Amino acid sequence: GKFPEISLDDYECVMAQVERQYNIRCYNLYRTYRTTKVRPIHVAPEDWQWLIDNLWSDEQFQKRSKQNSINKSKQEMKSLVGTINIETYEVTLVRNPETGAWPSAVDVWRAIYMKANGTWSIPNGAEILNNLEEAAETHKERIAAAPIPLAEHFALVLGRKPNHSRGVGIGAVNQGAQERYRIRARAEAADQRASDAQNQAAALLEEVERLT
Template sequence: MVKVVDSVKTKNKKQRSAPHAPRSQHAPQTQEAPRPQEAPLQQDHQYEQPCDQPPLQSPHRHQESRSASLATPHIEQKLVATVEIQNMFVNEIGLITRANAPLNVNGWKKVTLEQKMDMAKALKFKFDVDLEDPDIWEFIDGHMSKSYKEWKAKLHKHFKEYAHDLQLARATPPTNKVFVTHRKIEEWHWLVDNLYTDEKYQKRCKANVNNRKKKEYEHTGGSRPFLKHKEAAEKEGQHVTLIDNWNNMHMHRDKGVWINEVAENKGKKMKAAMAMYIQQESASSSNPSEQISVSDVHQLGIMTKELGIGSGKRIRGLGSNLRVETSSRSTSRYSKTSMIEDERYNKLSETVEKLCDIVKQLQAGINDRSRKKRKRNSKYNGKGPRLRPDSSDSDSDDSTTNHHGDNLQGGGDGLYTGLEDIGHGH
């Protein structure tokens, strides 16, 4: 189904004037999503000691694997509310990425999740955006990756002008407009010494050049995503199908002609397939063809067959928002949500370890007290008075206190009273 959600809204003008923040110092902190209400503890099973309970499991330790079988094409990601805000949002992602992304890594995949999140937080200076939402995060990460790739391509293009003299190349970084004002010369030196002169990198660049030469056609849509072109046309009162939208993006708008013959053939085939479907539906339902509408899902099926499927189950030529769904969706998504859950798991594990240490200390004190009582009772050898099991021992040597100063006399009651207080404290 189509999921276009008003997920990002601009803030007021005062907030929009906030400067870009370096990722390590001024990036705003996101608020964690409200935690779901915890289920009550089950009382049907009691453990002898709290530390005897089975270890906590991280919420991401057991995940379903993604199936390779294909199902219905669909629009997977949530997008920004309007065309205007979308353009501002994407531009801001590019500015933040170029200003803060590390250069001393070989590709966006080598940038850590923490670094990506620091950059994404800077978006909250100008936009109300939920970074907890996996779909929104995937949208942001995809555009940061694209901006990073395009930016480093410009830097490499500058290097190639001086590639004949490496010393000159090291001493001639790009202009501030390309390299960004606050970037250090050491970052440029790293690119020259470790990346641009690496044989594997050079081979990969040549392969990419050859692959681009094999590209059959371009489009005339600019930087605006596929679905946003459709939305803009509908705002102008035009009823545009997904297939019509693709055709419009592969024509010269001022001339009304196709960009090349390959694009024309594909566009006409998809249009013919949709017309045939309408004709069949009209014949079977006895309704005029003008009353037959073709669902987005069916159109995507036609487009998938004609355009093919790229990496990430992405339908070629439709951007990152239109993908082929798998029959078994993975429950794990590499997003901020997973990072937050792992942090909660680690903090909870640390708390449990501390509680176990406290329990061991308390239990050791009780055991020591019991040994002293048995030792005293054994002196009488069955003769004379004996300490009663429920008696209160007032000797300072026999009293056990924890680090809070609480007296733990009275056997096990003191132990579990102390634990109950600990539980309330947390």
């Protein structure tokens, strides 16, 4: 077929990402309507009017939007560059090129909330860092065994609510987050297999050339 077969886990993860992008686009359109009332050029006039009449003017939608804003604010903290949640930041994390290890919760906390001069951008930055370091020692095995160690580490220190680590925006027990990590691991494994196969093919070619 045109598209390769993918596992159910990968399919669900992809669909979750598609839904997330769709919701973000809808939110951006609504925010534009709420602030400027000006229709974006990429939205047809009839579509814009339909959204106003059938969605944004609906009382239930407005209540839901207000509650979503409240919930979002509870999952964010002030960082050095404005408001950021760690779910957004964790997408940019990369392995240590020397050890192959992912950054720890301590590393992430420092990266987001510690200034270049060593001071903190939030009042309790040092206190939470100390708590994260203590949790890393006290709950080392529990953190390592968690589906998403980074999220579990933050949850132990900052608390947890259903499906999320409170205040950090990471789904500590969220299936979509776990799938994201699994896909990342599979991609790395596939890259490694491809690299190994390429090296093996090069070695075989060299051997053939030597014998001929």
